[in-house]
Every structure is written in C-alpha cells, then in structure tokens.
Amino acid sequence: MSLPIFLIGARGCGKTTVGVALSQALGYAFTDTDHHLQLSTQRSVAEIVAAEGWEGFRARETESLRAVTAPRTVIATGGGMILAEENCRFMREQGQVIWLSASPEVLAERLQSEPEAAQRPTLTGRPIADEMSDVLRERAHLYQAAAHHQVNAMQSPERVVEEILLSLSLARAS
Numbered sequence: 001m002s003l004p005i006f007l008i009g010a011r012g013c014g015k016t017t018v019g020v021a022l023s024q025a026l027g028y029a030f031t032d033t034d035h036h037l038q039l040s041t042q043r044s045v046a047e048i049v050a051a052e053g054w055e056g057f058r059a060r061e062t063e064s065l066r067a068v069t070a071p072r073t074v075i076a077t078g079g080g081m082i083l084a085e086e087n088c089r090f091m092r093e094q095g096q097v098i099w100l101s102a103s104p105e106v107l108a109e110r111l112q113s114e115p116e117a118a119q120r121p122t123l124t125g126r127p128i129a130d131e132m133s134d135v136l137r138e139r140a141h142l143y144q145a146a147a148h149h150q151v152n153a154m155q156s157p158e159r160v161v162e163e164i165l166l167s168l169s170l171a172r173a174s
C-alpha cells in the first residue's frame with residue numbers, strides 16, 4: 001500500500017507525535033499541514049489569524065493539505081481540517097484517514113503542559129478544559145464521518161502506532 005495516511009483529531013491528540021513514529025514504522029515520509037503553512041508563509045497560526053482571521057487561515061489550510069499530499073506519506077493535519085467538507089472528501093478519496101480520539105480532559109491536560117500559543121491561539125476565548133469540551137461537542141461527528149478508522153489516542157504513542165498499523169492491515173485484508 002502506498003496511499004497517503006491522514007491523521008485527524010483535535011489539538012493535542014498526538015497527530016504530530018504519533019505521525020512521526022508511524023512514518024518511521026512504515027518507512028514513509030512525514031509532513032504536517034500546520035508546519036507546512038508556517039514554513040510557506042513564515043508566519044505562525046496566531047499571526048495568520050491576526051492578519052486574515054480564521055477564514056483566511058482555513059483557506060490557506062486547504063491549500064496546504066493539497067500541497068503536502070503525496071504517496072507513501074503520513075500527513076498530520078491541523079485540528080480543524082475537517083471543518084471544510086471539501087477537505088474531508090479530498091482526504092477520503094486520496095488515502096486512508098485515521099481519527100486519533102481522546103477525551104477533552106486528556107486533551108486539556110496535554111495542552112496545558114505544552115500550550116504552544118503561537119500555533120494554538122484560542123478558538124473560543126474560554127479556559128482550555130471548557131474549550132476542548134466545546135470543540136469536541138462541535139466536531140466529534142465530523143471527525144467520525146471523515147475517518148476510515150478511529151483509534152484510541154489515550155494510550156502510549158507506541159501503542160497508538162500499533163493500533164493504526166493493525167487497522168490498516170485489517171483494511172487491506174478485507
């Protein structure tokens with residue numbers, strides 16, 4: 001199998017952490033849409049949002065998804081990638097889509113210990129635990145509908161990688 005693998009999920013679910021390890025396990029390249037945007041614009045997410053609003057950021061994010069998509073590549077996507085239906089359609093058509101799911105409490109705990117405010121400006125203006133509950137309430141059905149496979153991301157990164165490899169091999173066998 002050489003199709004791209006897209007990792008989706010909320011901020012802090014481990015798309016970047018797990019994506020790097022998964023790409024190494026498969027001998028694939030690794031890329032990250034947030035990182036690509038940062039390099040191509042020389043601006044952080046917070047700077048893009050300040051200059052162009054979330055709408056401007058989302059349009060750039062769609063371009064970024066298309067620019068990084070390639071065979072034999074694991075792609076960590078921005079947490080809001082699934083907000084645009086065209087992005088969901090594109091990912092499902094181009095490759096395998098994996099949702100790394102985690103509870104709002106676990107996400108908030110991870111984000112609190114490593115906030116990275118420049119890449120994760122507030123989405124709601126609310127405290128982080130409330131924000132993650134709001135975000136999952138709004139987006140869980142979108143992650144679910146976009147994904148070919150859902151994996152529990154509240155395990156060690158090694159275990160998450162194993163589960164992804166298992167779902168992909170089961171999908172190939174069926």
Ligand SMILES: Nc1ncnc2c1ncn2[C@@H]1O[C@H](COP(=O)(O)OP(=O)(O)OP(=O)(O)O)[C@@H](O)[C@H]1O
Nearest residue numbers: 010011012013014015016017079110114155156157
């Ligand atoms: N399975 C895991 N177990 C424990 N900690 C984890 C796990 N996965 C990621 N983390 C930690 O959680 C934080 C966020 O992880 P990471 O940056 O990979 O998330 P992300 O999904 O890429 O977030 P974003 O959407 O903001 O880019 C990091 O500090 C990372 O070390």
Ligand SMILES: O=C(O)C1=C[C@@H](O)[C@@H](O)[C@H](O)C1
Nearest residue numbers: 011045078079080119120121
């Ligand atoms: O969940 C979101 O909407 C976001 C997640 C991050 O990956 C970045 O793409 C950005 O901070 C927006």
Ligand SMILES: [Mg+2]
Nearest residue numbers: 015016034076
């Ligand atoms: Mg990331």
